Each structure stands twice: as C-alpha cells, then as structure tokens.
Amino acid sequence: MIxxxxxxxxxxxxxxLHEVFDVLGASNIxxxxCSVADTSEFGILRMIVSEPDKAREILKEKLFxxxxxxxxxxxxPNAPGSLSKTLQILSNAQISIEYLYGFSIGEKSxxxxxxxxxxxxxxxxxxxQMELISASELYKF
Incomplete structure (x- = not known):
C-alpha cells in the first residue's frame, strides 16, 4: 500500500545518525x-516509522x-528472481522507479x-495479485 x-x-x-535515532527512541517512535544514502558532504536517511507525523514534528523541533x-x-517471496518479476510488472506499465530498499524475514522479502x-x-x-503491505502491518516487523 501507499x-x-x-x-x-x-x-x-x-x-x-545516532542523534536521529536517539530523538525517535526517546519519543517512543x-x-x-530505513536506508541511508550518502555523499561526501551529506546523507539522506529514509525511514518508515510508527508515527510519521509525530516523528516529523519532533525532528523539526530538533532542527533536522x-x-x-x-x-x-x-x-x-524470498527467492531468486522474485524481485525481478515484480519490477517487470512496473516496467511493462511504464512506471519509473526512483529508489527502493527492503529486508527479508523467513520466506518473504x-x-x-x-x-x-x-x-x-x-x-x-x-x-x-501482489501482496501489498499497509503501514500498520509493516510496523509489526
């Protein structure tokens, strides 16, 4: 899901990076x-959090x-070729991917x-018939 x-x-x-996670942890978020992309001067931390609006406000208050x-x-499925098949669906529909990140647990990615x-x-x-994951389901992992 979106x-x-x-x-x-x-x-x-x-x-x-520690400061961000410290602020979020102290706020029970x-x-x-998450994913980190960096250059020599700055980085972009992308993350899915349990309370995104609250997290945004708290981090802005801390001047992030x-x-x-x-x-x-x-x-x-957590199996060779599964992601390729999924990306082919988007390619066939002429949908461009900006970035992605993921993780695997057991038999699923x-x-x-x-x-x-x-x-x-x-x-x-x-x-x-792809398995879409809602935010509330993702927070369980």
Missing amino acids: IKQLSVFLENKSGR NVSA SVNVSEVISFAT FIALRCDNAEKAVMEFQRH
Whole structure:
C-alpha cells in the first residue's frame, strides 16, 4: 500500500545518525525500515516509522531537515528472481522507479519503493495479485 516515509537530510559527520535515532527512541517512535544514502558532504536517511507525523514534528523541533513522501510497501517471496518479476510488472506499465530498499524475514522479502506514479503501481500490483503491505502491518516487523 501507499505509506508515509520520512527523509532526513544529515551532515555527513560522526554522531548525526545516532542523534536521529536517539530523538525517535526517546519519543517512543519505532523505526520499521530505513536506508541511508550518502555523499561526501551529506546523507539522506529514509525511514518508515510508527508515527510519521509525530516523528516529523519532533525532528523539526530538533532542527533536522525532514520531508514526508509516499512509498509503496509490498512483499515478494524470498527467492531468486522474485524481485525481478515484480519490477517487470512496473516496467511493462511504464512506471519509473526512483529508489527502493527492503529486508527479508523467513520466506518473504518486504520492499519499500518510490516511483513516479504510486497509484498506478498499486493498481498494477493488485491486478497481478501482489501482496501489498499497509503501514500498520509493516510496523509489526
């Protein structure tokens, strides 16, 4: 399903990532999934959290630069070629992927994906009977 994701822009220096997780932990906000992309000067921490609106406000109060965007969360079998088959669905529908990240537990892989047309991607996944994951389900992992 379409869920909210936080993107936090961080200076690339020791301790900044810890500060984000410390603030969230102290506010009883759980991080279900995250990814860090960096350059020599800054990084982008993307994460799915249990209370995205509250997390955004708390981080802004601590002077972090935070944006909220929408991603799609879905599951695929944790087997060779499964993600390729899923991405082929989007390619056939001419949906461009901006980025994705994921993790696996047991026999399933869980993916968060940002694309240029989330509504169309959800419709395509539903049409192909893909397992879409809601935010509340993702918070359980």
